[in-house]
Each structure stands twice: as structure tokens, then as C-alpha cells.
Amino acid sequence: MRKKISRKAIIQTAIPLVLLTIFALVVSFPKLVPLLQIKHPSYKGIGTVTFTYSIDEKKTSSFNMKQVPAGVAPGGCTDVPGATRVDEKFLIGETEVTEGLWLTVAKRASQKGYVFYDKVRSNGKATLPAEYVSRRDAVVWCNALSEDLGLVPVYYSDESLSVKITSVLDLEKNGDKTFLNRAATGFRLPGTDEWELTARYIDGEKWNSGCNPSGSEKNYNQETWSAGYAVFSLNSMSPVKTLSPNHLGVYDMSGNVWEWCYDQFGGDETTSEGKRVVRGGSWIGNAYRLQIGGEFGTLPGALENGQGFRLAKNGWDK
Numbered sequence: 001m002r003k004k005i006s007r008k009a010i011i012q013t014a015i016p017l018v019l020l021t022i023f024a025l026v027v028s029f030p031k032l033v034p035l036l037q038i039k040h041p042s043y044k045g046i047g048t049v050t051f052t053y054s055i056d057e058k059k060t061s062s063f064n065m066k067q068v069p070a071g072v073a074p075g076g077c078t079d080v081p082g083a084t085r086v087d088e089k090f091l092i093g094e095t096e097v098t099e100g101l102w103l104t105v106a107k108r109a110s111q112k113g114y115v116f117y118d119k120v121r122s123n124g125k126a127t128l129p130a131e132y133v134s135r136r137d138a139v140v141w142c143n144a145l146s147e148d149l150g151l152v153p154v155y156y157s158d159e160s161l162s163v164k165i166t167s168v169l170d171l172e173k174n175g176d177k178t179f180l181n182r183a184a185t186g187f188r189l190p191g192t193d194e195w196e197l198t199a200r201y202i203d204g205e206k207w208n209s210g211c212n213p214s215g216s217e218k219n220y221n222q223e224t225w226s227a228g229y230a231v232f233s234l235n236s237m238s239p240v241k242t243l244s245p246n247h248l249g250v251y252d253m254s255g256n257v258w259e260w261c262y263d264q265f266g267g268d269e270t271t272s273e274g275k276r277v278v279r280g281g282s283w284i285g286n287a288y289r290l291q292i293g294g295e296f297g298t299l300p301g302a303l304e305n306g307q308g309f310r311l312a313k314n315g316w317d318k
Helices: 007-028 099-111 135-148 168-173 192-200
Strands: 048-054 060-068 071-075 080-086 090-093 258-264 276-279 296-298 312-314
Touching: 048 099, 048 135, 060 099, 060 192, 071 192, 080 192, 090 192, 099 135, 135 168, 192 258, 192 276
Parallel strands: none
Antiparallel strands: 048 060, 060 090, 071 080, 090 312, 258 276, 276 296
């Protein structure tokens, strides 16, 4: 005769199994457990400049850039003293360039003779970061946006700064040799030191650690902290401004999409060959890539999953 199992015995057996299952889920997937998520502070930064652009004859939209002061900060994942130096104040994008802004400017620019690679794709959501963006695309697009808003373009193909760069094919042909108008009022890619200083900034005297995601108080491998500031190890991107900003009010400097910097990877910016700097990691990458001191390199013509960029601009009014 089969012995009847009491309800109490079933409950006593089930409770440890349920607790063990919950513990396993917490350890394996901390980003998916709401109760473990940390309430992160939200910072507005020291100042914001808004730019408005036309979508069509009747509609306009805008994007924000954050003020970043000059300064000297540690550098690299090991926090080398004074290794990050920025001599002039500048503006940097509050978010990565979005798909909506990218497509609007690129479409209008193409009608004016600007040439982009055709792999930059639409994910159908204007608030997602633009991805599959090569460095060549980003350089050409920055000039297109500058012209669109009546500003002096930054990038030229000749030393006399008389021929602005308008084609990825020209950059491909001349080995990506680019001359900068350093007094220009237009948009550009951030320098690698500008990017790192922005990502590290706390108050201009204290700086975030190079092994942390931007904005996080903890190391990159503390995933419950990292997940509050960075989109990573996921199946897709997230809309910009989904997570918390850093102290300057800048979002997604770690994670979501890799961000191009102007500099040559491991070399002089005037050199016409080699990889260019990318920073910050992406939605498809692991936590290790989120470190704000980490500097990586990619070929300037590469069109890759999770590759985008952020705008920079010279100066700002007091």
C-alpha cells in the first residue's frame, strides 16, 4: 500500500528547492532581479547646450550636449596619475548619436552629394543609438551636421583646409588622412583624452576609477552596479537614456554601442594608417569592456554590430 505524503512534508521539501532556485537565478542573472537593483543618483552636470535641427518643412527636433571643463585626470585601467589631459573646455553629446538624428542628417546630406556606406541600418526606433557606423561615416556625418546647422566643418582633406571631407570613398582612397580646423565651430569626434576625462569626471578634483563603468562607484565586475549604468551582455541595444548618467549628466559612456574617438590607436593622429580608438564597450560585449580606462582599436572602415559614436564640439559660453 502506497504511503500518503503529507502536505507539510511536501512544503518542507519544496521550500529549500525554491530558495536554491532563486539563489541560482540571482547569482547567474543579477540584472534580471528587480529587488537587487541599486537606486542610482541622477546628475544633470554643470551645463547643457541644446541644438535644434529640421526634420522636414514642418517638424524640428533637438539634441543636447553637456559642458565639460578642461582638466588633468588619471589614465588607463590602472589610474596612472596625470595621464589624461584636456587643455580646453568642450561639449560632448548627452547621448550617443541616435538612429533618428543619424537618418535625418544622412538623408539630407546625401541629396547634397555626401557619400556614406550603405550598411548603417535602421532598427526602426529613433531613440536607439545608430550602429554599423564606420569611423569614415562618422567623420563625413559630422561635417554634414555642421553644414546643416550653419557651422564651420571640422574635417578637411588638405592642409590648407579648403576641401571639406564629404565622402567615405575619398577617405578610403587616401588612407583616412584628415586635417582638422581646430578653430571650427562644427561637430567632431571626441579625442580619446576628452572621452576619458568625461567618463571619469566627478567634480574636477576627484575622478572615477579606470576599472569602473562611467558613473559607477564599483568595479566593472560588480554587475548589479554596472547594470545601472551600462547596457552590456544582452541580445539588443536599449534606447538612449534608459539607465543612469554619470556626474556630468552624460549617458551610456559605458555600454550600448562602442564609441569612436578621433585618435589613432597607439599612435600619432597625423599618421594615415592603422586602427582608430574605440571606447566604452557595447550591448553585445562583456563587462570587462566597460572599463573607462580601457582603450581599444578598430579599423576606420569597419562596419560592425554595436559600433556607433558620440559628438563633441569646441568650447562653450560661460
